Amino acid sequence: MDISAFTQTKYVAAKPLESNLEVVFTAINEVNSEPCAQPGYDETPKFPFARDKYTPTVVSIVDAKELVSADAATETKRVVELTLDSSPLGELSYDPGDTLAVLPCNDSQVVARLLQRLNLNEQADDTCQVRLVPNCTKKTAKVPTYIPRLTNPREIFAFCVNLHGVPQKQFLSALASCTSDNKEHAFLASLSAKQGAAHYQTLILERGLDLLQLLELCGSCMPTLALLVEHLPRLLPRPYSIANSPLECSKQIRIIYSILTEKPGVTTSMLETKLLLLKEHQAKLFVYPRTQNSFRLTADELAGNQILIAVGTALAPFLGFLAHKQLSGESTSSGQTWLYVGAKTPQALLKQQQLLDWEATSVLQRLRICYSRASNDDEPKYVQELLDKDAEQLVELLQQPTTVMYICADGAKISKSIEAAVRSCLQRILQLDEKAALEHLKELRTQGKYREDVWL
Ligand SMILES: Cc1cc2nc3c(=O)[nH]c(=O)nc-3n(C[C@H](O)[C@H](O)[C@H](O)COP(=O)(O)OP(=O)(O)OC[C@H]3O[C@@H](n4cnc5c(N)ncnc54)[C@H](O)[C@@H]3O)c2cc1C
Known part of the structure; x- marks a missing residue:
């Protein structure tokens, strides 16, 4: 793609966010290999719509059945039914119509590509802390609660941030500020500007360019880890409907998911990867029951x-x-x-x-x-x-x-x-x-x- 075709000559770049965060590598080696397995958070993150007293809990996938196979001719998506051993959730009482939240993680190859691209390979698994910069003047600034107190770059990219979200204009402007090549700088800055609205619409909203694709287009753009943590949204849990009755078996819950053949989503891709694991060892998921609403059969x-x-x-x-x-x-x-x-x-x-x-x-x-x-x-x-x-x-x-x-x-x-x-x-x-x-x-x-x- 020729980025100059999408660059304005006159523009006023969006005002970038003030930088409030820094990442400090420490000598301590205490990072959990699993997300949310009670790592030390400064403040417990809120898990959206979690039912009272429930936090993400690891459960095993005990069975997986393909209910529908993908068919390109009729644009039919593959559909899979998973049976989960719900005993770690204790005596969960639920009604048909209730939902479970599944914690996603980003594809390990995408994470590896990003680490490589940002020259973070050598530090990928080193313990670090995300902190407020010294002399931070913004009173409301805080480290996102979903970043564990002690973490590492791989964990942040795999479990904490959404790498495929729609890049906001402030983010594009911030990316421009860490781009040394003039042409690439102008491309990112003008995309963030009011004058670049039509190109933003085409490239970002319609073509769906995400962070990694932008970094591939702009080879001299070198954002810091702190900047990415500041701008990328949280990787949020996804809801799945419980597809069985609580009367069927008190220790098993079934969920059913469909997966796109092209550009599959983050969570559904993760579930597919888990199924490959299932053949050799146990596959596990982090889930929590979501609050009940009126879409249920009491x-x-x-x-x-x-x-x-x-x-x-x-x-x-x-x-x-x-x-x-x-x-x-x-x-x-x-x-x-x-x-x-x-x-x-x-x-x-x-x-x-x-x-x-x-x-x-x-x-x-x-x-x-x-x-x-x-x-x-x-x-x-x-x-x-x-x-x-x-x-x-x-x-x-x-x-x-x-x-x-x-x-x-x-x-x-x-x-x-x-x-x-x-x-x-x-x-x-x-x-x-x-x-x-x-x-x-x-x-x-x-x-x-x-x-x-x-x-x-
Ligand atoms: C209350 C509730 C209950 C739900 N129950 C189920 C359920 O039982 N089974 C289920 O499969 N989903 C269910 N969903 C949707 C589910 O939460 C996810 O949104 C879906 O599985 C895609 O997640 P992802 O992380 O893989 O995709 P993302 O990475 O979030 O997807 C990126 C984009 O791709 C598109 N996309 C991804 N996967 C699909 C798909 N399979 N079909 C169409 N478009 C897609 C979406 O438009 C999305 O914007 C439910 C959602 C809600 C709100």
Whole structure:
């Protein structure tokens, strides 16, 4: 790429952040080889949405099954189900719909490349401390809580910071300040400027250039470790829905993940690497249970009616709902459970046989499936069409006091389309105008009768 094509001649670079941190290498050799295995933190970092009294805990992966194989022709993602030995979490009480947080780590080769690029190879595993610079004048300056008190460069890059985030303009400006080549300096500085907004849009937001790619483009850019700690965001834990019922086995939890074939994400790549390990030794993960919210099936709600709507891997939490209904004996009660599910192809549908069995044994009173890549044009392709076809009975069921509609989608777009379909059913069947249908849906949300989980 020719960086001069993306460099303005006149620009005012964004004001870089004041530098408040320094990294000091120490003689002490106490760094933990695992993240969060109670290393000394000056202040315990907060783990987002951690349930009371829970911190990241190491659990073993006891089994892994491929539920769906990747298929380029239909753009189907590989889907894997992991069974975790949850005994280290103690007597965890949870409901179907609850989620676990998984701590990611960056790919070891990416970390090695970055260490090499920054000439940190020799010090990669040396103990260091990230501290405030002496005479720091900024009152609010502090060392990020997620950096252990004693650490090393490899640990920081592997477990603490997000290497693939969107570089902010202040960060680009700071990178420019440690770039000696004039052309490269101008490229980074002008990208950070108001005048470079169009190029920022193309290169950073659309093409997704990240730190490593920028460093490859600008060979003379030599940021310090302290500068990177200051600017890179935290590597945050990722939520995964529990895909089983707590009644199935008190010591095992299953999660299901899908992985992109091209440019796979950080956590899902890490999980794939763990699976390779699983063949030889035990593979372990750091996880913690996340706080419960209304996207779950409580004991009271189990006896009522549920309308479940999912597309793709987002069926995962409902596998837990249905297993729970089956095992708690509620399938013989009067509650109705309807499932609307969409997948690209029959091969991409998770646990198809299990769904059919649940229908046959009246765990499910209604099972509607559609395939978006179906060649038959007469068949509905999207769940929205399935909902539309059932509109009258669907609205009638939804109006009953004990009915809750749960929507789980791995994308905000899908969730919006489903919402629009539900609104249109309400409008048509209840003979409302557009505004009144919108109000009605809002009211259903407030009453907790319309609940959704949006994943990405
Ligand atoms: C409440 C909740 C529950 C969730 N439950 C599950 C679950 O049960 N199973 C599950 O697989 N995910 C689930 N997710 C999503 C999950 O937390 C991660 O976001 C996902 O696995 C990607 O993580 P990553 O670190 O690999 O990707 P990142 O490194 O964060 O990904 C970078 C970018 O790649 C894209 N991307 C990465 N992987 C995928 C993918 N598989 N499909 C589409 N786009 C992708 C994303 O757009 C993302 O912006 C849930 C999310 C939430 C909020």
